[in-house]
Amino acid sequence: MFLQHLLNGITIGGSYALIALGYTLVYGVLKLINFAHGEIYMIGANLGFILISLIPAMPPFLQGNLILLLLAVVLVAAVICSLYGYYLEKICYRPLRGAPKLTPLISALGASIFLQNFVMISMGAKDRIFPQTIGMQAITMGGVSFTLLQLVIIFSSIALMALIYWFINRTRLGIAIKATSADPYMASLVGINVDTVISVTFMAGSFLAACAGVMIGLYYGSINFTLGYLGGIKAFTAAVLGGIGNVPGAMIGGFLLGVIEALGAGYFSSEYKDVYAFFILIAVLVFRPAGLLGKGANERA
Amino acid sequence: MTTGNILTTDSLSVTFGGVRALAAVSINVKEGEILSIIGPNGAGKTTFFNAITGTCPPTSGQVFLAGQDITAKSPDEVARLRMARSFQNLKPFPEMTLLENVLIGREIHMTTGILATILRLPAFFADEAEQKCRARDLLAFVGLEHRRDHLARNLTYGERKMLEIARALALEPTLLLLDEPVAGMNPTETGFVMELVQNIRRQGITVVIIEHDMKMVMGISDRIYVLDHGELIAEGAPHEVRANPAVIEAYLGGGTHAPTH
Amino acid sequence: MNGHNLRHDLFYYLGMLLICAPFLKSHTVYVPLLFLGVWGLRRFAAFAGENRTITGIREQMESLVMAHSSLTVGSILAIALLLPFVSSNYLIDVLTSAILYAILATALNITVGMTGVLVLGFIGFYAVGAYTTGILTAKFALCGFWIALPLSGLAAMLCGILLGIPALRLKGDYLAVVTLGFGEIIRIFLTNLNALTGGPNGIMGIKRPSFGVFALDHPRDFYWFALVMLSLIVLVVARLANSRYGRAWVAIRENEMAAGALGINVFRKHLLSFSISAFLGGIAGSLFAVKQGFISPDSFTFYESVLVLCMVVLGGIGNVVGSVAGALLLIIVPEFLREFSLYRMLVFGAVMIAFMVFRPNGLLGSRLITEEIKDSADDDR
Numbered sequence: 011m012f013l014q015h016l017l018n019g020i021t022i023g024g025s026y027a028l029i030a031l032g033y034t035l036v037y038g039v040l041k042l043i044n045f046a047h048g049e050i051y052m053i054g055a056n057l058g059f060i061l062i063s064l065i066p067a068m069p070p071f072l073q074g075n076l077i078l079l080l081l082a083v084v085l086v087a088a089v090i091c092s093l094y095g096y097y098l099e100k101i102c103y104r105p106l107r108g109a110p111k112l113t114p115l116i117s118a119l120g121a122s123i124f125l126q127n128f129v130m131i132s133m134g135a136k137d138r139i140f141p142q143t144i145g146m147q148a149i150t151m152g153g154v155s156f157t158l159l160q161l162v163i164i165f166s167s168i169a170l171m172a173l174i175y176w177f178i179n180r181t182r183l184g185i186a187i188k189a190t191s192a193d194p195y196m197a198s199l200v201g202i203n204v205d206t207v208i209s210v211t212f213m214a215g216s217f218l219a220a221c222a223g224v225m226i227g228l229y230y231g232s233i234n235f236t237l238g239y240l241g242g243i244k245a246f247t248a249a250v251l252g253g254i255g256n257v258p259g260a261m262i263g264g265f266l267l268g269v270i271e272a273l274g275a276g277y278f279s280s281e282y283k284d285v286y287a288f289f290i291l292i293a294v295l296v297f298r299p300a301g302l303l304g305k306g307a308n309e310r311a
Numbered sequence: 312m313t314t315g316n317i318l319t320t321d322s323l324s325v326t327f328g329g330v331r332a333l334a335a336v337s338i339n340v341k342e343g344e345i346l347s348i349i350g351p352n353g354a355g356k357t358t359f360f361n362a363i364t365g366t367c368p369p370t371s372g373q374v375f376l377a378g379q380d381i382t383a384k385s386p387d388e389v390a391r392l393r394m395a396r397s398f399q400n401l402k403p404f405p406e407m408t409l410l411e412n413v414l415i416g417r418e419i420h421m422t423t424g425i426l427a428t429i430l431r432l433p434a435f436f437a438d439e440a441e442q443k444c445r446a447r448d449l450l451a452f453v454g455l456e457h458r459r460d461h462l463a464r465n466l467t468y469g470e471r472k473m474l475e476i477a478r479a480l481a482l483e484p485t486l487l488l489l490d491e492p493v494a495g496m497n498p499t500e501t502g503f504v505m506e507l508v509q510n511i512r513r514q515g516i517t518v519v520i521i522e523h524d525m526k527m528v529m530g531i532s533d534r535i536y537v538l539d540h541g542e543l544i545a546e547g548a549p550h551e552v553r554a555n556p557a558v559i560e561a562y563l564g565g566g567t568h569a570p571t572h
Numbered sequence: 573m574n575g576h577n578l579r580h581d582l583f584y585y586l587g588m589l590l591i592c593a594p595f596l597k598s599h600t601v602y603v604p605l606l607f608l609g610v611w612g613l614r615r616f617a618a619f620a621g622e623n624r625t626i627t628g629i630r631e632q633m634e635s636l637v638m639a640h641s642s643l644t645v646g647s648i649l650a651i652a653l654l655l656p657f658v659s660s661n662y663l664i665d666v667l668t669s670a671i672l673y674a675i676l677a678t679a680l681n682i683t684v685g686m687t688g689v690l691v692l693g694f695i696g697f698y699a700v701g702a703y704t705t706g707i708l709t710a711k712f713a714l715c716g717f718w719i720a721l722p723l724s725g726l727a728a729m730l731c732g733i734l735l736g737i738p739a740l741r742l743k744g745d746y747l748a749v750v751t752l753g754f755g756e757i758i759r760i761f762l763t764n765l766n767a768l769t770g771g772p773n774g775i776m777g778i779k780r781p782s783f784g785v786f787a788l789d790h791p792r793d794f795y796w797f798a799l800v801m802l803s804l805i806v807l808v809v810a811r812l813a814n815s816r817y818g819r820a821w822v823a824i825r826e827n828e829m830a831a832g833a834l835g836i837n838v839f840r841k842h843l844l845s846f847s848i849s850a851f852l853g854g855i856a857g858s859l860f861a862v863k864q865g866f867i868s869p870d871s872f873t874f875y876e877s878v879l880v881l882c883m884v885v886l887g888g889i890g891n892v893v894g895s896v897a898g899a900l901l902l903i904i905v906p907e908f909l910r911e912f913s914l915y916r917m918l919v920f921g922a923v924m925i926a927f928m929v930f931r932p933n934g935l936l937g938s939r940l941i942t943e944e945i946k947d948s949a950d951d952d953r
Binding site: 364385390391402403404406407411414415418421423428431435439478481482 | 812820
């Protein structure tokens with residue numbers, strides 16, 4: 011039983027981690043929580059749905075290569091979402107750089123509401139069921155039942171995290187992001203275009219969130235327009251748990267939250283499943299705001 | 312500690328993550344004097360102010376205000392003990408008028424409670440009227456009374472510095488800390504502030520100033536402390552400090568002339 | 573306006589169109605028209621901002637209203653009192669709703685507007701107040717409304733203090749999220765503690781109070797009662813705003829460090845503003861319970877919290893009258909746009925963003941009470 015819950019927890023946790031990375035990266039460069047990030051995740055899931063629904067319309071020779079098509083779906087959804095991230099930053103955050111903290115927070119709330127309703131009007135308020143694809147058969151090994159899809163999701167999440175880790179630490183743009191996180195003013199003085207860096211940060215976070223969205227859609231089989239709210243809160247909790255602004259922290263926090271949630275739902279009560287995240291959030295913020303891997307205290311100076 | 316000292320620090324140290332911003336600084340401020348703290352940039356002067364006011368608690372050492380240990384106290388507690396400070400990077404309340412800005416300084420003197428405020432009892436009106444009157448006097452003292460209904464965000468740099476001082480004075484402090492009060496000012500404005508500080512002292516308030524402007528420091532200080540790299544390197548009357556080789560070394564790195572300008 | 577700018581704008585809008593297209597499907601055709609409208613509006617706004625005549629007219633109108641503020645308030649109050657005689661019961665119900673929201677907005681304004689603390693789960697206090705009244709008067713019939721009313725306020729205030737003590741030490745973003753968590757936890761508990769709260773079905777049969785012999789059953793009577801409560805609360809909040817308390821709160825909002833250096837115990841003042849906000853929220857909740865006659869967890873969602881926040885922001889952060897104006901605007905105007913209720917929230921979201929980007933001070937500005945302030949940006953320099 012325990013291993014079962016563990017596995018489920020890791021599957022979900024991977025997605026939390028991917029979304030959490032978006033929060034943590036943006037917080038690093040802007041010292042701001044992107045409240046609308048959850049909606050990007052939701053848009054990713056919905057785009058995944060829209061694109062997968064197009065598959066039956068594809069010519070048969072392509073249809074045979076389902077794996078490739080799914081890959082393409084994820085990629086296209088992620089690219090489109092990264093553009094959503096770009097526009098989100100450009101419209102709702104950039105004009106407010108330097109304004110008191112309340113202003114961009116409310117702007118983000120507005121964006122969140124807008125995006126949620128935009129998708130609701132388009133896709134309807136009811137759940138949408140993902141069409142059956144591959145890897146859905148349950149395999150049982152050692153008392154634990156899982157699907158190939160789950161394994162794929164777990165490995166993909168890890169692969170994406172490795173990708174982003176490589177990007178942040180080994181490419182020029184990634185290092186520019188780190189520099190901007192440390193000190194935006196100094197970064198601009200050494201020739202880094204802070205605007206570009208911030209845009210790229212948003213786009214990267216959105217890319218990951220979209221991947222998580224499609225994967226969750228395939229995993230649970232159904233999505234709706236409200237995913238962003240709960241998913242966003244939980245991913246934010248994961249980011250805070252690991253230490254906001256800390257990239258490995260977001261990854262660890264995500265997996266940890268997923269596992270805690272799965273164990274809690276399995277052993278205690280699944281009705282209060284969503285509350286675990288809130289409690290963890292409040293506990294972390296009150297007792298250890300810096301999170302597991304964070305450094306400075308986040309209390310009022 | 313000796314009588315007649317309004318403020319004493321005992322081996323005050325502040326360390327941030329490996330950097331010793333202040334190293335065992337022991338200073339005493341005599342009642343009624345004008346004391347200046349000078350030193351090259353980064354010497355730890357503002358850190359010193361932050362440490363004694365509780366803005367940034369010291370890593371070790373103690374601070375005594377009029378004999379009372381205030382080392383662990385928060386900035387608002389220190390303010391209520393009548394030690395006021397101005398900030399180097401100015402902090403006016405932009406969306407409030409000058410009068411309201413100074414009224415915040417009068418907050419600790421106000422006596423009306425919530426009930427009296429809600430019911431608008433006569434005590435409320437009396438309190439407000441008196442504090443507003445005092446605030447206007449303070450603004451007049453720094454020459455800003457005619458702008459009292461203007462928003463603070465529309466002030467010029469020099470006016471903001473004056474507001475900063477008026478606001479600190481509103482606390483009716485016994486000890487006033489001024490952090491670079493004439494930075495960026497021209498000679499006329501500097502002269503005005505020098506006279507202002509002497510007027511403040513005449514009212515019985517002890518003043519400690521952090522400054523770089525030597526005309527002011529040498530002109531009105533009774534005593535000077537010199538900090539460099541977080542350590543106290545000299546102390547004495549202006550003419551003594553001016554000729555002190557360690558001070559000259561710190562400022563000019565081995566030159567032959569004392570800091571003057 | 574040079575060619576490069578135009579081309580840049582074109583790509584910009586084209587990109588947006590592209591990413592919206594999957595969701596718009598057949599409606600994609602209309603969107604370029606919308607963009608054209610938005611683009612045109614922005615050009616016009618830029619032009620109007622520069623144009624002397626237009627800004628002059630606006631300033632004249634503003635000073636006219638502000639110069640005769642008591643007259644304005646008086647006439648609005650008179651109209652409000654007489655409205656029920658010319659309105660249908662349905663409209664009176666809408667107006668009463670608006671009044672309750674106005675109380676909520678005024679309460680939230682103390683924390684968000686004056687003190688500058690973003691609270692996202694405010695509706696939790698509304699819920700605590702409503703349920704306290706429901707439980708005391710209906711579910712367990714322990715006391716009448718007039719005792720339940722202050723108790724509801726106190727219950728909410730207690731929650732506010734319990735929440736505030738740990739939460740108010742946190743930085744803005746975190747504080748906001750913790751309050752969000754609070755609101756949600758309240759709702760989840762209300763849904764699950766069946767024995768106390770009636771679970772998802774809530775509590776029914778909450779009776780209207782009566783003033784001795786006058787029962788407040790008729791919508792008109794309750795409307796006036798609510799109006800009286802609103803006036804009292806606005807008066808109290810305005811008096812607090814225009815006193816050392818209001819000034820201290822605004823000082824904390826503007827610059828916490830400087831406020832502390834001037835002797836203000838920032839944490840205590842935070843807690844005070846939070847508690848008063850919560851108390852008033854609880855009072856509003858109590859009124860809501862008796863107005864509707866039944867309550868359930870569905871009335872207390874995050875969406876409601878956001879709605880009240882919108883009212884505060886739109887009306888003018890920190891502005892007491894502004895919150896009331898914001899509430900009236902956001903409840904009454906949508907009534908006339910019932911056919912568009914699907915797009916209502918969409919417009920909400922867009923308007924929130926627009927306000928923050930173009931007019932962060934809200935409709936009536938951010939002074940505590942809108943008054944003539946010599947803004948010397950133009951004169952004696």
